[in-house]
Amino acid sequence: MVKHDPFANATKQVNDACDVLKIKDKGIREYLAMPNKVLRVKIPVKMDNGKIRVFTGFRSQHNNDRGPYKGGIRYFDPEGGVQYMEREVMALSSWMTWKCAVVDVPLGGGKGAIFVNPKKDKLSEGELERLTRGFAYKIGEIIGPQKDIPAPDVYTTGKEMTQIMDTWSKMNGNKYSPGVITGKPIPMGGSLARNVATGLGTAYCVRGAAKILKINLKGAKVVLQGFGNASTFAGEYLEKMGAKCIGASDSKGSIIVPNGFKVSKLIEHKQKKGSVVGFPGSKKVSTEQLLTTKCEILIPGALENQIDAKLAKKLQCRIIGEAANGPTLPEADPIIYNKKIMVIPDILANSGGVCISYLEWVQNNMGYYWSFDEVAGKMEANIVRGLKDTHDISKKYKIDMRRAAMVLAVQRVMEAFEHKGIWP
Ligand code: NAD
Numbered sequence: 496m497v498k499h500d501p502f503a504n505a506t507k508q509v510n511d512a513c514d515v516l517k518i519k520d521k522g523i524r525e526y527l528a529m530p531n532k533v534l535r536v537k538i539p540v541k542m543d544n545g546k547i548r549v550f551t552g553f554r555s556q557h558n559n560d561r562g563p564y565k566g567g568i569r570y571f572d573p574e575g576g577v578q579y580m581e582r583e584v585m586a587l588s589s590w591m592t593w594k595c596a597v598v599d600v601p602l603g604g605g606k607g608a609i610f611v612n613p614k615k616d617k618l619s620e621g622e623l624e625r626l627t628r629g630f631a632y633k634i635g636e637i638i639g640p641q642k643d644i645p646a647p648d649v650y651t652t653g654k655e656m657t658q659i660m661d662t663w664s665k666m667n668g669n670k671y672s673p674g675v676i677t678g679k680p681i682p683m684g685g686s687l688a689r690n691v692a693t694g695l696g697t698a699y700c701v702r703g704a705a706k707i708l709k710i711n712l713k714g715a716k717v718v719l720q721g722f723g724n725a726s727t728f729a730g731e732y733l734e735k736m737g738a739k740c741i742g743a744s745d746s747k748g749s750i751i752v753p754n755g756f757k758v759s760k761l762i763e764h765k766q767k768k769g770s771v772v773g774f775p776g777s778k779k780v781s782t783e784q785l786l787t788t789k790c791e792i793l794i795p796g797a798l799e800n801q802i803d804a805k806l807a808k809k810l811q812c813r814i815i816g817e818a819a820n821g822p823t824l825p826e827a828d829p830i831i832y833n834k835k836i837m838v839i840p841d842i843l844a845n846s847g848g849v850c851i852s853y854l855e856w857v858q859n860n861m862g863y864y865w866s867f868d869e870v871a872g873k874m875e876a877n878i879v880r881g882l883k884d885t886h887d888i889s890k891k892y893k894i895d896m897r898r899a900a901m902v903l904a905v906q907r908v909m910e911a912f913e914h915k916g917i918w919p
Pocket of ligand 1: 693718721722723724725726742744745746747796797799818819845
């Protein structure tokens with residue numbers, strides 16, 4: 496077995512939430528933790544050189560008590576091999592269940608993957624398309640607009656989503672079926688606001704948290720770790736809400752601009768120079784200095800495992816909006832909680848993407864498309880409610896926001912399960 500087991504972590508989180516909710520029944524705990532189904536498929540592909548190569552793919556369907564399964568498809572080759580990938584996909588499908596439940600979108604949790612690294616393996620466009628369509632064919636029976644709706648993830652884009660939609664439509668009597676997948680390009684039935692969704696969602700969460708903590712966003716200082724899709728849009732929207740960005744980083748280094756910077760100017764600089772480093776008026780600092788700078792809002796938006804116990808003790812912010820997945824180590828959580836810093840946990844802070852995916856699916860189902868403002872407004876309503884509900888639970892049980900979000904999600908799935916029961 497692999498050394499670090501992501502599915503064991505996911506199961507532990509479910510059990511922790513069950514402890515808070517006093518769910519003692521082992522059968523119910525197992526029901527909540529285990530995926531409903533994990534499909535493993537063999538995908539033979541005719542390569543450009545005429546030889547056959549066989550790939551392995553998975554689709555894990557964790558829970559659909561609240562609606563069809565929902566979750567990305569990644570093309571990746573994790574270190575632990577195919578066996579590890581299966582556990583990872585199971586864990587990721589579990590987290591999707593909780594992410595959807597926390598923001599109350601009526602969808603369940605799923606995740607898919609093919610063990611392949613398209614960049615390292617240098618697959619041609621044709622090979623990649625045959626692989627994608629082959630996978631869509633193999634999982635075709637278990638996905639569908641009312642069954643399981645995949646989306647892009649690591650190393651997959653709107654292009655692969657379009658190929659999956661087209662394959663599935665052809666397998667089903669040539670019915671135009673955009674709702675079988677989300678994250679599609681706009682002309683293929685995609686939604687407006689999808690590209691900014693995660694960062695915009697993080698900004699909405701932060702605005703909600705600032706309101707709870709009575710922090711005036713006007714002039715509030717923001718530090719952005721990572722200057723990619725999630726954090727730049729979080730920064731841009733927080734700026735529109737009146738905040739001032741003073742720090743940023745990327746893989747080449749971290750900077751502080753004491754008087755603040757315009758996000759659009761830093762984007763321009765990064766486009767020209769390839770990094771945020773060297774921005775006029777900035778000073779270069781270490782990652783630790785960046786993360787522990789005095790500010791109101793810290794957005795870890797790059798990598799996992801950035802805030803450990805040692806760093807947590809030095810934090811000087813009031814709100815942490817986890818745009819990235821898993822940026823805080825479990826050992827840091829109690830320290831941050833005792834410092835009265837409000838953490839908006841990843842499953843809530845970066846749920847903008849899945850909210851817009853849900854809205855894309857709704858638009859596909861009704862065949863009518865909303866404006867950017869309509870989509871963004873609907874997402875805001877879900878996210879702000881998710882934040883408020885999580886905060887209420889955190890107060891009620893005197894637990895940190897991360898545990899509270901899981902408790903809220905498990906409670907919501909349990910409610911649906913109790914209505915539905917077991918059949919057959
Ligand atoms: P991205 O590739 O667009 O940006 C990542 C940024 O992080 C880049 O600017 C990169 O230079 C920077 N970076 C890399 N190593 C770094 C380091 N050591 N220190 C500081 N910065 C570093 O990726 P993204 O889509 O913005 O994703 C970032 C995080 O957000 C990931 O954890 C991802 O899982 C999460 N997330 C993203 C989305 C989304 O829709 N984009 C949705 C949910 C979660």
